[in-house]
Amino acid sequence: MSNTQIASPKQDLIYMLVLSAVVLTMPLWLQPFGAAYPDLMQKFMIFGIFAIGYNILFGLTGYLSFGHAAFLGVGSYTAVWCFKLLSMNVIPAMIFAVILSGLFALLIGFVSLRRSGIYFSILTLAFAQMSYNLAYSVLTPITNGETGLQLTQGDARVLDRMSGIEATTSLPTPNLFGIEGTGYSGFYICAALLIVSFFIYLRIFRSPFGLKLRAIKSNQNRMNYTGYNTRPYLMTAFVISGMYAGLAGSLLAVTDPLAGAERMQWTASGEVVLITILGGAGTLIGPLLGAGIIKYFENIFSAFNDQVLLNAFSFLPDWLAHVFASIVGLFVGEGWHLTLGLVFMLIVIFLPGGVMEGITRLWRLVRNRSKSLDKDEKEQQPSTREV
Structure with a gap:
């Protein structure tokens, strides 16, 4: 919803209910991400x-x-x-x-x-x-x-x-x-x-x-x-x-x-x-x-130290595991700021409006695709006059 649109009290109530539900259930849905x-x-x-x-x-x-x-x-x-x-x-x-x-x-x-x-x-x-x-x-x-x-x-x-x-x-x-x-x-x-x-x-x-x-x-x-x-x-x-x-x-x-x-x-x-x-x-x-x-x-990213990375790549030969751990270690652990900097740079370049701009674009794309499919279905259905 853009800033210029006028929201109804019902929409604001939905905002509050959704936010409250998301926040209060964080211990559940953050569990798979290791952040609970x-x-x-x-x-x-x-x-x-x-x-x-x-x-x-x-x-x-x-x-x-x-x-x-x-x-x-x-x-x-x-x-x-x-x-x-x-x-x-x-x-x-x-x-x-x-x-x-x-x-x-x-x-x-x-x-x-x-x-x-x-x-x-x-x-x-x-x-x-x-x-x-x-x-x-x-x-x-x-x-x-x-x-x-x-x-x-x-x-x-x-x-x-x-x-x-x-x-x-x-x-x-x-x-x-x-x-x-x-x-x-x-x-x-x-x-x-x-x-x-x-x-x-x-x-x-x-x-x-x-x-x-x-x-x-x-x-x-x-x-x-x-x-x-x-x-x-x-x-x-x-x-x-x-x-x-x-x-x-x-x-x-x-x-x-x-x-x-x-x-x-x-x-x-x-x-x-x-x-x-x-x-x-x-x-x-x-x-x-x-x-x-x-x-x-x-x-989370800062917690990935060398030992954690070596364990993650333990299925590889030792020399290859060390190579991958060294490369990935540049972007996690003490180098997590580099990953954050890259993410921030990409968002500023491609999504000047931040993550919300990306979500808005995705929502519009899905909505337009849905409208297009509905239109095609209506065109394909025979009219009553033809029947």
Whole structure:
């Protein structure tokens, strides 16, 4: 479905039902692909939230930000501090992470959105790098520098103590009213949040506000000439996008209660750009597909080391097995980035609209073929007059 088409509430309901079914049954249908373990599925959910939030800015307005890792890092640090000071319950951590990330996005957006194009991108990249350096060295009392912020036995956790939850001999784990944030229960927490996040994202996508954002992407100057002040719309999109990133950052801390400055590096910002473009910027589910592809490559392809490859080619003579393992080893294991780069290059060249463009083309081809067959069948059937 293109962005210019108006979807009915029934179509949106079908979108939500299909997405919910696909997400909640992941442990079943990912099993044949070797990706049905909780840690990886949680990454699918978390980076899916990150990507759909980023798509609100980049996909709808065309403003390319290279600084969204800053909001991801702020969300992680805020969540860990909430675990240390307030409670191991994930609700306060997520709420404060979203709020502080939104405020930080408001500050950065106030400066960055004074420029557009490449200048906007460079400004956001500069802010992200400043945030990384501050977290790594200057703000060490808050971020714990290169070691990273982590839980300790002596943390206050005042809300837990007020509720009668006593400290144990081992470090507590984040939970949702007793449901642990790790393992399959942690995956379903992340899955529920992805579904809620996608519903909000869908409402934004279909709303008059979303239509104005697409108009800005189409021709911002014309919007200004017609009397629209585009800056408030851009600022709102930037803040919402930052809040999504903050939520994703808090969930990273839920799955692994450690916040480090590396989550603010420019590479993390580049990753979400890659995810969005690969899946299809400006589409509904493209960013989710991109997140799944990138994280699958990162976690599955990178696990193929030399020994695994030699075992895979063990049916060949030893010298030939080593040759094949050496060749394939260039594209998997430590070289998985090469495979990802080739895939990205092919998609950008042949499918500029990302994976979603390929799916759309395939769907149109199947539909046209079906219509053509139906037409041929009707032509071959004798008419009643001939009978």
